[in-house]
Amino acid sequence: MLNVPIYLDNNATTPMDPRVLEAMLPYFNDKFGNAASRNHAFGWNAEEAVDYAREQVAKLINASPKEIIFTSGATESNNLALKGIFEMYARKGNHIITVNTEHKAVLDSCKHIEKLGGKVTYLEPAVDGLINLEDLEKAITPETIVISVMYGNNEIGVLQPIEEISAIARKHGILFHSDATQAVGKVPVDVQAQNIDLMSFTAHKMYGPKGVGALYVRRKNPRVKVTAQVDGGGHERGMRSGTLNVPGIVGFGKACELCMNEMEEEAKKLSKMRDRLEAELLKVEESYVNGSVEHRLPHVTNISFKHVEGEGLMMGIKDLAVSSGSACTSASLEPSYVLKNLGLDDDLAHSSLRFGLGRFTTDEEIDYAIDHVSKAVNKLRDMSPLWEMFKEGIDLKTVEWQEH
Amino acid sequence: MAYSEKVIDHYNNPRNIGTLNKDEKNVGTGLVGAPECGDVMRLQIQVNEENGIIEDAKFKTFGCGSAIASSSLATEWLKGKTVEEAMAIDNMDIVEELALPPVKIHCSVLAEDAIKTAINDYRTKQGLEEIK
Numbered sequence: 001m002l003n004v005p006i007y008l009d010n011n012a013t014t015p016m017d018p019r020v021l022e023a024m025l026p027y028f029n030d031k032f033g034n035a036a037s038r039n040h041a042f043g044w045n046a047e048e049a050v051d052y053a054r055e056q057v058a059k060l061i062n063a064s065p066k067e068i069i070f071t072s073g074a075t076e077s078n079n080l081a082l083k084g085i086f087e088m089y090a091r092k093g094n095h096i097i098t099v100n101t102e103h104k105a106v107l108d109s110c111k112h113i114e115k116l117g118g119k120v121t122y123l124e125p126a127v128d129g130l131i132n133l134e135d136l137e138k139a140i141t142p143e144t145i146v147i148s149v150m151y152g153n154n155e156i157g158v159l160q161p162i163e164e165i166s167a168i169a170r171k172h173g174i175l176f177h178s179d180a181t182q183a184v185g186k187v188p189v190d191v192q193a194q195n196i197d198l199m200s201f202t203a204h205k206m207y208g209p210k211g212v213g214a215l216y217v218r219r220k221n222p223r224v225k226v227t228a229q230v231d232g233g234g235h236e237r238g239m240r241s242g243t244l245n246v247p248g249i250v251g252f253g254k255a256c257e258l259c260m261n262e263m264e265e266e267a268k269k270l271s272k273m274r275d276r277l278e279a280e281l282l283k284v285e286e287s288y289v290n291g292s293v294e295h296r297l298p299h300v301t302n303i304s305f306k307h308v309e310g311e312g313l314m315m316g317i318k319d320l321a322v323s324s325g326s327a328c329t330s331a332s333l334e335p336s337y338v339l340k341n342l343g344l345d346d347d348l349a350h351s352s353l354r355f356g357l358g359r360f361t362t363d364e365e366i367d368y369a370i371d372h373v374s375k376a377v378n379k380l381r382d383m384s385p386l387w388e389m390f391k392e393g394i395d396l397k398t399v400e401w402q403e404h
Numbered sequence: 405m406a407y408s409e410k411v412i413d414h415y416n417n418p419r420n421i422g423t424l425n426k427d428e429k430n431v432g433t434g435l436v437g438a439p440e441c442g443d444v445m446r447l448q449i450q451v452n453e454e455n456g457i458i459e460d461a462k463f464k465t466f467g468c469g470s471a472i473a474s475s476s477l478a479t480e481w482l483k484g485k486t487v488e489e490a491m492a493i494d495n496m497d498i499v500e501e502l503a504l505p506p507v508k509i510h511c512s513v514l515a516e517d518a519i520k521t522a523i524n525d526y527r528t529k530q531g532l533e534e535i536k
Contacts, residue, residue, distance in 0.1 A: 309442055311468035315407065315415055326442055326468075335442065347439035383421045383472065385446035385464040386439060401438030402517075 004319040006365045010205075010358030011154050011182060011300060012323060016251070017207040017359065023254040024209065027247035035244045036235060046246045053253025060256040061180075061199065062190040063216050069236045070249055073213035074181040077200030078105040080215050080240060081177045084226025085146045085198070086113050089175075093143035095119045099131055099160075100341045102150050105200075106179055110148075119143065127343045128292035129158030137168050144174050151180035151189065151199075155325065155338040155354055156291030157300030159183070166195035175224060181205055181213075185259035186297055187267065191216055197224050203248065207359055208255030212248030215240075262359075270357045271298035273366050277355060278303065280370040284377050286390075290325075290339060290352060299357040302339075304348045305377045307386040313353065316376030320369055325352035347386075347396070407469055408503035414473035419480050422462040424448040432526025434518040443467030443511065445475045447518035449482055449490070451526055456486045463518075470508040474498050474515035482519065487526065491535060493519055 007015065027049060035050045037043025054065040071077045082096065098110055100122040110120045121139040125131045131149065140147075147169045152159050162178060169176035177198040180189055184199075185206030191199060202213035217239065218224045225239075232241030259266075278301045281287055286306035302325070305313065310324030325336030326349070334340075335349035355369070381387040389396060407415070426433045430451050437444040443466060450460040461479035465472045477498060482490050498504070498512035524534040 307466060309467050309471075311442075312415075312466075312472060315412075315469040345440075346442075350439070350442040380466075383418055383464050384466040385435065385444055386466045388423065388464060396439060401440070401444070402436045402521075 002364050002368060004368075005321050006319060006368055007321045008355045008357060008361065008365070008369060009321045009323050010361075011157075011354065011356035013204045013210065014207045014358050015360060016209060017255065017258055019258060020208050020251045020254045024247045024251040027250050031246075033246070035246055036233065046244075049246060049250050050244055053249045053256075056253035056257045056260075057214055060189075060260045061184060061201075061216060062192050064219060066237075067191075067216055067219050069215045069217055069239050070244060070252075071213045071215055071240055072211055072245075073204070074103075074179065074200045074202035075105040075213075076240075077202070077213050077215035078103070078179055079109050080226055080229050081198045081200060082106065082109040082113060082146070082148060083229055084239070085175060085177070086116070086118055087227035088225050089145040093141075093145045095121070095141050095143040096146050096148065097121045097123065097136065097139045097144060098148045099123045099125060099150070101125055101129060101153060101155075101338045102148070103154060103179055103181070106148055106150070123149075125158075125342060128295075129153055129156050129290075129342055130292055130295060131160060131165075133161065133164050133168065136165065137172075140168075140172050140174065144172070146175040146177055146198075148177040148179070151178045151183035152187070152297045152300075153291065153338065154182050155336060156302045156342075157182070157297035158291045159187070159295045159297060161295075162194050162196070166197075169197075170195055175222075182297060182300075185256065185263060186299060188263070191218070197222070198226070203252035203255050206255050206259050209248050209251040212245050212252045214252070266359060267298040270361070273361060273363065274299055274301050274355070274357050277301065277357075277366050277369060281373060284374050287377075288348070290344065290348075291342065300355070302352055302354045304344075304352040306348065306351055307384050307390055308351050308377050308380045310350055310352055312380055313351075313373075313376055316379060317369075317372045320372055322356075322369075323354045325354065326350040410477075410502050411469055411473040411504070414476040414502070415469045418463075418472060418476045420460075420462050420476065420483075421464060423464065424450050424460065424462050429453075429529050430526070432522040432524070432529070434521030434523075434525060436517045436521055437467070437514050439466065443471045443514060445471065445514050445518045447475055447478060447482075447515070447522050449487075449522050449526060451487060453530070456488070458482050458485050458487065458490060467511065467514075468508070470502065470504055470511040471514065473502050474504075474511045475518065477501060478515045478519055487523055490519060491523055 033042030033046035310326030339349035
């Protein structure tokens, strides 16, 4: 039996795995203690649970538990990493290198840093979403303190060449931070082998709860420190104060353990499903995949259906939860900056849908998606003046549009 | 954001999708918006040259559900009206009828523009002055 609506927006958030919920429940009532309470069993129990979760989280990325700083999520982790480095390494320099297709949590932290007098270089990726390593190396100055490049992109799923980037950072003695929110738990991430110095990730993208995430901060070779952005009781080695979210952290740990055990199989299954979805949807005339198909997360595809507007399309597939790069979904009229920054024309960006498959996606759901999306595209093209003009052989770029 | 029932109805059962011969002297065409902005509307009217009544109206729209509904509704309203009456259709009438939320008001503005552009295209073909 197919239950609608169908959820194919796992890049936005994932449902919690029931095993995660089960692990968390006792920490809401029976084991409610504050992990920082050192003088009684309630505190000890909570602390023990946090320590265990910290090991589970660390293990997934091949870090030491001491290198895990729990936060409220990846947005906070990104803020802490960038602003924290900017403050901590002020004497070394004030220049940051990042990419213009990063998540807003990185880009807006950089904007904030610019207001404080920092300098930021925003690399422009190629149309496939990958950054050019020569551009990266050329952007380095004696003032550069950190390179921040996301692991896997949230909109198109493109995986950046992390090892090559970290090698360049190492060579120049610069820290390397990666926003790995979409990648951890989906593909193998190894902070040792890949020489990552700081890394942001979050539980709710990997079948854990919302409101808990982590910043990995390397402790040796080199020993990295960030200036706290939330001051208080000196939790998390003084880098992030605030009473620990014990149930959330327990759930995060369990989610990491499950990913550790199941990721490989899951990635195989999801990439097979994704490839089928993509292949079938590409049979629709004038449809294109956005971003690299070679270097990509296993569960994501982003497809533009020319001459059909994304939000209008989503209304035609209302039992299918996906997201669109079209702007109509937000208050602004600008389409997705990620797609625009790949150099995609605005009309293609407006015509895009992002599909994010997940642990609980079924083959029947993929069938449903293929069928309904194809039908909706055809229906909307029948009422699209652009499609009619395209079919008449009119070059839409030569039309004088009456912009409003 | 939830769509109103009327928007959903127009989206699911759009009225008057189609194309009129833009080269006919009694057909006025209004093509407004831009692909870069995420919405393009083409609205056409066919006018009875003897009595000035709009006999037929067709549309095609690239855009969100509200844009599709606004243009679909516009064609419904245009049929049977004189050109002068059609000129008086205000975007806020569309907003009210479809219960469009503030972020979608631009869809109704576009529909009003499309109506006026189509009427002026017709008037130009008839050797009449454009109405602002």
